[in-house]
Amino acid sequence: MAPISDAGAGQWTLIWRKFFAQKVAVFCGGVILALYLVSALAEFLAPGLPDTSRAQYTYAPPQTLALFTPEGEFQLHAKGYSVTIDKEALRRTFVVDDSVIVPVGFFVEGPTYKFWNLFESNRHFFGPIDPNETVYLLGADRLGRDLLSRLVYGTRISMSIGLIGVCMSLVLGVVLGSVSGYFGGIVDTVIQRIIEVVSAMPTIPLWLGLAAAIPLTWSPLHVYFVITVIVSLLGWTGLAREVRGRFFSLRNEDFVTAAKLDGSSEPRVIFRHILPSLTSHIxxxxxxxxxxxxxxxTSLSFLGVGLKAPVVSWGVLLQDAQNIRSISTAPWLLIWPSLAVVIAVLSFNFFGDGLRDAADPYES
Structure with missing residues (x-):
């Protein structure tokens, strides 16, 4: 039973009240908004450009920030490196040196970028005050590229593929599920057999086969679009079954019968009367x-058959962590992209659980 204070409140009001009562879901919703904000402002938020390489900083470890210099002066800075040469391994070894400081600040000038391909700017939210200096707060990769900048740029690709892919799956799932549940009979049988065939396909081998068929000569934009379509074509079946089940339970309700008697066409009954009542659940x-x-x-890109350089995504970043030497030399190449994926996935799961619980506000 709904609380007495909710008497007379509309369904959406009750849904939002129940959702905001779940603190974990609300917090995860904030995390999701922050991730999409990072995606939208990637060029401005990244300290540098994702493809800028500096061979002298290969596998440079993460630097730490400090507020006071060794002389006791207040200055936000990153601790620099001391470099030694390992004569046996024939490679550089970086050690964080407290005596070497790199002053950093906010809204500083840095490498020039083209924001959303609309206009050029060299203003960055955070970075070294001297544009000639470098800061690797999350470390550098095998080419001396800033992992933080690459992670920020990768957020745009990985998060947008999830959002665009779900939108495409939403259209397929809602349309086919609605038609299947409303008409039933032979239409329902045909659609359900299609769903069963798609669901029975082994996901990863099918992804690998479809992704491997992408010509190597295609541009990164074309590859991005095709990977999104591939992911979407295999993600709509669950939603279609959910919508079909709800249509079966609603198609004989009084409001549907009233709409039919009023002369509403079948598409209008489906999309104007039944489907809106499922909005919160969908x-x-x-x-x-x-x-x-x-x-x-992430899986496709990690396996090397999805997105590839120069495109930057979380899966592409994880390609650098495919061998033991890279992990032992630079464990941050595995930790930070993996952590980004875990945070995004957990946030969506907890946020979705909160929405699902709030979708039926009349349940206690």
């Missing part, structure tokens, strides 16, 4: 589908 199921899209892109 929203919850769709939110829970985003993590699978993100993991699918």
């Amino acid at each position: 929203l919850a199921v769709t939110t829970l589908a985003v993590p699978s899209m993100i993991i699918a892109e």
